[in-house]
Amino acid sequence: MDFYKPSSLPDLFEIISRLEGRKYFLAGGSDINVQIKNKIITKEPVVYINHLDELRGVRDDGDQIVIGALTSYHDLISSPLLLKYIPFLSEALRYFASPPLQNMATIGGNLANGSPTADITPLLLVLNAELKMMSKSKLRIIPLNGFYTGYKQFDMKYNELIGAVIISKKATSGYRSYYRKVGSRRSLTIAKLSLAGLKKMSGEQIVEIRLAAGALNEYPRRLARIEDYLTSRIRSELDWQEIESLLSKEITPITDLRSDSEYRYQVCLNLIKQFVLD
């Protein structure tokens, strides 16, 4: 396992532009070390980045909040900026992992690990968050929705790094927000499933709705078919059988040690109902 410790951000981009094969970035360590222990990662090069402080911190940037990729969950939870503009995200983050892991795990690492059960991804998906992808000569801003293309597959070139996550300060203004994580206990639990949502209502009419589920697909994405069906409909006139059949096309819940597929499917439907009718 070759190990690299770049001396600076430009040095990092030099190093990764030479490493064309698969490699891993080491930030907080909380995901990668489990994979090393379980021999999922054995010989690929590791590039340490946790000391590159310019990639850390929650920054106020006009209409946007820019979250450096190395920002820990602890720093996100205690960010006054996030609490002011996206309070539902701050509150949800408190129950991710556990306090010791919140002190280590980073937002960029969580997204780059690409786990379908990652807690934060459904929340960022409904917030229309964007990613700042950085490389030696290029910078591109891409929507998180669409970043994942398959199980642990994503739109990231070999010479790129997730530099920051960008959220609009107005991401939730005028919207009702929703987040539920279903697990065996409150802390330190990997979700059986989770649902994040934002909706804008005009009386009984659903003007706009965004839904994203965790742990129900091979990769995190929005529930586009359900969103399309619900948009501009009157709440009391919804055909829940239709929604149920759309949901069966939209999610592919698995049976594993945490739960079975029928339970996940049914609870997901219940949560959607709870949010839409609330």
Next chain:
Amino acid sequence: MKISFRINQKDVSLDLDPMRRLIDVIREDLGYTGTKESCGEGECGACTILLDGFPVTSCLLNAIHAQGKQIHTAEYLAKTEKGKLLIDCFDETNAVQCGFCFPGFFVSSYHYLLNDGEPNLEKIKYALSGNICRCTGYTKIFEAILLACDRIKKQV
């Protein structure tokens, strides 16, 4: 790779594989065996240490994470005034059974006592939510910390 840090108020500089697990450096290279390993995956909290004052699970950190940092383990914290008071409280409420998880509980509790210290059960539960005990149930552990919070308040 040369890695330098401060552990239990002592400066150390070691030639290490940067990917070596920090828990192994602490236990095997430096002999602080108070830090325990149970799950090895960050779930149980037995290996909790303070890194720059914050609780972290040392089984999921690498030697490189310690570079330039300050580490405190249960051994050192147990000798501080607040540490001794906390141990007395654990003693009085019979909070400890087999004891394997306890250095981790002790480090998390110490951090709570130092940084918050309010005798509030909900907050204490949250602060200890990264530590798992399979013998006692948690009630007596929480009682001990509540007791310690009260005692420290009375001292001030």
